[in-house]
Amino acid sequence: MLINQTGQxxxxxxxxxxxxMHAAIESSRNGAKVAVISKKKTGKSGSSVVSKSIxxxxxxxxxxxxxxxxxxxxxxxxxxxxxxxxxxxxKGSDSVENLLLYLxxxxxxxKSLDEMLYSNISYHNPKKGVFLTSKIREYIEKHxxxxxxxxxxxxxxxxxxxxxCGLIVENNNELxxxxxxxxILATGGYAYIYxxxxxxxxETGDGIAMALRKGLPLSDMEFVQFYPYRVVSPxxxxxxxNLFSEGAVFLNEKNERFMDDFPNKELENxxxxxxxxxxxxxxFLNLDNCSVPYLLKESPELLKIQEKYPGAPLKVVPKAHFxxxxxxxxSDCSTDLGGFFACGEVTGGLHGANRLAGYALTETAVxxxxxxxxxxxxxxxxxxxxxxxxxxxxxxxxQDDIKPIKRQLRxxxxxxxxxxxxxKTLLEAQTTISELKSLLGKSQPxxxxxxxxxxxxxxxxAIMIESSLLRKESRGAHFRSDxxxxxxxxxxxxxxxxxxxxxFNKL
Numbered sequence: 288m289l290i291n292q293t294g295q296x297x298x299x300x301x302x303x304x305x306x307x308m309h310a311a312i313e314s315s316r317n318g319a320k321v322a323v324i325s326k327k328k329t330g331k332s333g334s335s336v337v338s339k340s341i342x343x344x345x346x347x348x349x350x351x352x353x354x355x356x357x358x359x360x361x362x363x364x365x366x367x368x369x370x371x372x373x374x375x376x377x378k379g380s381d382s383v384e385n386l387l388l389y390l391x392x393x394x395x396x397x398k399s400l401d402e403m404l405y406s407n408i409s410y411h412n413p414k415k416g417v418f419l420t421s422k423i424r425e426y427i428e429k430h431x432x433x434x435x436x437x438x439x440x441x442x443x444x445x446x447x448x449x450x451x452c453g454l455i456v457e458n459n460n461e462l463x464x465x466x467x468x469x470x471i472l473a474t475g476g477y478a479y480i481y482x483x484x485x486x487x488x489x490e491t492g493d494g495i496a497m498a499l500r501k502g503l504p505l506s507d508m509e510f511v512q513f514y515p516y517r518v519v520s521p522x523x524x525x526x527x528x529n530l531f532s533e534g535a536v537f538l539n540e541k542n543e544r545f546m547d548d549f550p551n552k553e554l555e556n557x558x559x560x561x562x563x564x565x566x567x568x569x570x571f572l573n574l575d576n577c578s579v580p581y582l583l584k585e586s587p588e589l590l591k592i593q594e595k596y597p598g599a600p601l602k603v604v605p606k607a608h609f610x611x612x613x614x615x616x617x618s619d620c621s622t623d624l625g626g627f628f629a630c631g632e633v634t635g636g637l638h639g640a641n642r643l644a645g646y647a648l649t650e651t652a653v654x655x656x657x658x659x660x661x662x663x664x665x666x667x668x669x670x671x672x673x674x675x676x677x678x679x680x681x682x683x684x685x686q687d688d689i690k691p692i693k694r695q696l697r698x699x700x701x702x703x704x705x706x707x708x709x710x711k712t713l714l715e716a717q718t719t720i721s722e723l724k725s726l727l728g729k730s731q732p733x734x735x736x737x738x739x740x741x742x743x744x745x746x747x748x749a750i751m752i753e754s755s756l757l758r759k760e761s762r763g764a765h766f767r768s769d770x771x772x773x774x775x776x777x778x779x780x781x782x783x784x785x786x787x788x789x790x791f792n793k794l
Contacts, residue, residue: 288462288681288684289461289462290455290462290463290464290676290677291461291462291463291464292463292464292466293436293456293463293464293465294322294434294465294466295465295466295467295671296319296320296321296322296434296465296466296467296468297314297318297319297320297321297467297468297469297663297666297667298311298314298319298320298321298322298467298468298469298470298471298659298662298663298666299321299322299324299453299454299465299467299469299470299471300314300321300322300323300324300470300471300473300659301324301325301441301454301470301471301472301473301474301494302323302324302325302332302333302471302472302473302474302475302494302631302633303323303324303325303326303327303328303329303330303331303332303333303435303437304332304333304334304335304336304420304473304475304631304651305333305335305416305419305420305423305631305648305651305652305655306335306473306475306630306631306632306633306650306651306654306655306658307323307325307329307333307471307473307474307631307655308323308329308330308420308423308424308427308655309423309630309651309652309655309656309659310471310473310628310630310655310656310658310659310662311323311427311433311659312423312426312427312430312433312656312659313655313656313657313658313659313660313663314471314659314660314662314663315430315432315433315659315663316659316660316663317659317660317663317664318663318667319432319662319663319666320432321430321432321433321434322433322434322435322436322465322467323427323433323434323435323436324436324439324441324454324456324465325435325436325437325438325439326438326439326440326441326489326493326736327437327438327487327489328437328438329424329427329435329437330420330421330423330424330425330427331417331420331421331424332487332489333474333475333486333487333489333490334475334476334478334485334486334487334490334609334632334647335416335419335420335647335648335651336416336417336420336487337416337417337485337486337487337525338415338416338647338648340410340415340416340418340419340648341408341409341410341527341644341645341648342379342383342386342408342409342410342645342648342649342652343379343407343408343643343644343645343646343649344379344380344382344383344407344408344409344649345376345377345379345380345407346380346407347380347381352376352377355376356372356373356376358643359372359375359376359638359643359646360372360639362556362638362639362641362642362643362763363611363638363639363640363641363642363763364639364640364641364762364763364773365639365778365794366507366639366640366762366763366778366779366780366794367636367637367638367639368636368637368639370618371616371618371636371637372637374618374653374654374657375637375646375649375650375653375654378653379649379652379653380407382649382652382653382656383409383649383652385652386409386419386652388426389419389422389423389426390418390419390422393409393410393419394409394410395408395409396408396409396410408645416648419648436456438458438459439456439457439458439463440456440457440458440493440736440739440740441454441455441456441474441493441494441497442454442455442456442457442462442497442678442681442739443455443497443500443676443678443680444470444497444498444500444501444627445464445674445676446501446624447672447674448625449624449625450624450625450626450627450669451467451469451470451624451625451626451627452466452467452468452626452671452672452674453465453466453467453672453674453676454467454470455676455677455678457735457736457739460684460734460735460736462678464676466671466672467626468626468665468666468669468670468671469626469627469628469662469663469665469666469669470626470627470628470662471620471628471629471630471658471659471662472494472497472498472614472627472628472629472630472633473494473629473630473631473633473655473658474492474493474494474495474633475489475490475494475610475631475632475633476490476492476495476511476609476610476612476613476632476633477490477491477492477495477511477610477612477744477747477751478490478511478607478608478609478610479491479492479607479697479744480492480607480696480697480700480744480747480748480751481511481606481607481697481700481701481705482697482698482700482701482702483604483605483606483607483701483705484606484607484608485514485517485525485606485607485608486607486608490610491740491743491744492610492743492744492747493739493740493743494614494629494633495612495613495614495633495743495747496742496743496746496747497743498614498622498627498629498633499746499747499750499783499784499785500680500785501624501627502623502624502784502785502786503614503615503622503623503624503627503784504614504615504623504782504783504784505612505613505614505615505635505750505782505783505784506612506613506615506635506636506780506781506782506783506792507611507612507613507635507636507639507640507754507780507781508612508613508635508747508750508751508754508781508783509612509751509754509755509758509765509781510610510611510612510638510639510640510641510763510764510765511607511608511609511610511611511612511751511764512557512558512561512607512608512609512610512611512641512642512764513557513558513561513605513606513607513608513705513706513764514557514561514605514606514607514608514609515557515560515561515564515603515605516528516603517603517604517605517606518572518589518592518601518602518603519602519603519604520599520600520601520602521592521595521596521599521601521602522592522595522596524588524589524592526572526586526589526603527585527586528553528554528644529585530574530577530582530585530586531552531553531554532554533576533577533578533581533585534574534575534576534577534578535553535572535573535574535576535577536552536553536572536573536576537553537564537570537571537572537573537603538570538571538573539567539568539569539570539571540567540568540569540570540571545563545567545570546560546563549563556641556643557608557641557642557644557764558640558641558763558764558766561605561706561764562706562707562766564603564604564605565605565706565707569602570602570603570604571600571601571602571603572589572601572603573601574589574593574601589601605706607701607705609632609638609642609647610632611635611637611638611639611640611641611642611763611764612635612751612754613629613632613633613634613635613636614629614633614634614635615634615635615636615782616628616629616630616634616636618657619657619661620634620654620657620658620661620662621661621665625665626662626665626666626669628658628661628662628665629658630650630651630654630655630657630658631650631651631654631655632647632650634654636780637650639763640762640763640764640765641763641764680742681735681738681739682730682731682732682735682738683731684731684732684733684735685730685731685732685733686731686733687730687731687732687733688732688733688734688737689727689730689732689734689737689738689740689741690737692723692726692727692730692741692745693737693740693741693744695719695723696719696720696723696741696744696745696748699715699716699719699720700716700748700751703715703716703719704716704748704751704752704755706766707766707767707768708755708765708766708767708768709767709768709769710756710767710769711769713752713755713756714756716748716752717749717752717753717756720745720748720749720752721749723741723745724745724749727741727742727745750783753783753789754781754783754789755767757781757789757791758777758781759774759777760772760773760774760776760777761773762777777791778793778794779791779792779793779794780792780794
C-alpha cells in the first residue's frame with residue numbers, strides 16, 4: 288500500500304488520553320516539536336475519559352510513603368516492579384497537585400471516614416474523568432508546538448538500527464508516515480479483548496502489540512482487573528467506592544450481604560470482590576442506608592436513575608477494567624529500543640497482580656511527564672532519519688467485515704478466560720483463537736482499522752492464554768479454579784518476547 292509522508296517531529300505521542308496528553312505537554316516544555324496521534328478525539332478517548340476522576344496519592348511524609356508502598360505491594364501480591372512503584376509513591380502528591388493548573392476545582396480529601404483505603408485522594412465533582420481530560424485538551428490546543436491528529440490508528444513503529452525513526456498510521460484506509468526522533472506509546476491497555484468491559488472500544492492493545500513486533504518484552508499479561516463497582520441495569524453507571532463507607536452495601540438475590548465476613552466488606556481488593564460477585568446468581572447495589580444529602584453531593588446520577596426507574600433494583604456486574612500487563616519499562620519510561628518510551632496502562636509491572644483503586648490516573652500524572660521529558664531530551668541529540676516505511680503484515684483491502692471476528696474473540700475470552708479460569712477453559716479459548724487467527728489471515732477487509740485491531744487483539748489474547756496456563760496458581764486478578772491458592776513457586780513475572788519461549792523471572 289502507498290504510504291504518504293505526513294511530517295517530521297521531534298516526539299510523536301501515540302494516545303490521546305491523560306498519559307499521552309501529560310507526555311505531550313512535558314515534551315513541548317522541553318523544546319520538542321510534538322505530534323499527538325489518537326484513534327478517537329484527543330481528550331475524549333481511552334479509559335481516563337470514562338474514569339471517576341479519582342487520584343490516590345501518598346503524602347509527602349516518608350514514613351507514610353512506606354505504608355502506602357506496603358499496601359500497593361500487598362494488592363499486587365508482591366510481584367510489582369518495586370522501582371516503578373517507588374516512583375509512583377514518591378512523586379504522586381506533587382504530580383496530582385500539578386493538575387490544579389488545568390482544573391482548579393479539583394477537590395482534595397485527606398482522610399476517609401473509615402481511615403483505610405481512600406485517604407489522600409483528589410477528584411472532581413461530578414466525578415467524571417472527561418472534565419479533566421477536556422481541560423487538558425484545551426491547554427494543549429494553546430501550544431503551537433503540539434499538533435493533534437485525531438482519527439488516526441497507529442499501525443507500525445519504524446526503526447533504523449536499534450532506534451525508532453517513525454510511525455505508520457492508518458486513516459480512512461490510507462497509510463501515512465510520521466518521521467520521529469522519539470516515540471511515546473500511551474495507547475492504554477487491552478481490556479476490550481473481553482465482551483464485558485468498562486473501557487472504551489479503542490482499548491485494543493495496539494501499542495503493546497506494536498512493541499511486541501519490535502522485539503520488546505511484555506510482562507504480566509495474564510493479569511486483567513475486573514471492576515466490581517458497575518451498575519448495569521436499569522441504567523449503566525459506575526459506583527463511587529466511598530459510598531460503601533457511607534452505608535451502601537451489595538446484596539445477592541437472597542437479600543444477603545455476602546461480603547459481610549470479609550475484613551474490608553465491599554471495599555475489599557477488587558479481584559476478591561469481583562470473584563465474590565461472580566459466584567452469586569445476581570448482585571444488587573442497596574443505598575437504603577446512604578443519606579440523600581451525601582448522594583446528592585457525591586453520586587447524584589445514581590439518585591437520578593432511582594427517580595427515573597422507581598423500584599427497579601440496581602443490578603451489578605463486574606467488567607474487564609484495567610490491564611496490569613504490558614511493555615516493560617525503566618523508571619525513566621525508556622525501553623530497550625532507543626528513543627522508544629511508554630507510559631500509562633500500556634506498560635506492565637507497576638501494579639503487579641492487581642491495581643489499587645485510584646492509582647490509574649495518578650500513574651498518568653506521574654509517568655506521562657517523565658516520558659515526555661525524557662523523550663524530548665533524547666530527541667535533542669538525534670537527527671531525522673530518511674527511510675522507506677513499510678508494514679508487510681498488512682492485508683489487501685477487500686470486502687470482508689472483520690467485526691464478527693472481534694466479537695467472537697471477545698465472547699470466548701469472557702466465557703473461557705475471564706474472572707475464573709481453568710486449564711480446560713483456557714485450552715478451549717486457545718483453540719478458538721487459533722481458528723480466528725486463521726480466518727483473519729485469509730481475509731481482505733473493507734476497513735483496515737478493524738483488521739489491525741483484530742490482529743493485535745488475537746496476538747495478545749494468545750499470549751494472555753499462554754501465561755495464564757503457565758501460572759498454575761491464583762494470584763491477584765488471575766484466578767484459576769483448578770489452582771485456587773497462591774503458590775510461592777510463582778512469586779515472579781512471566782516475560783514474553785516475540786520469537787522466544789515464555790520466560791519466568793523469579794523474585
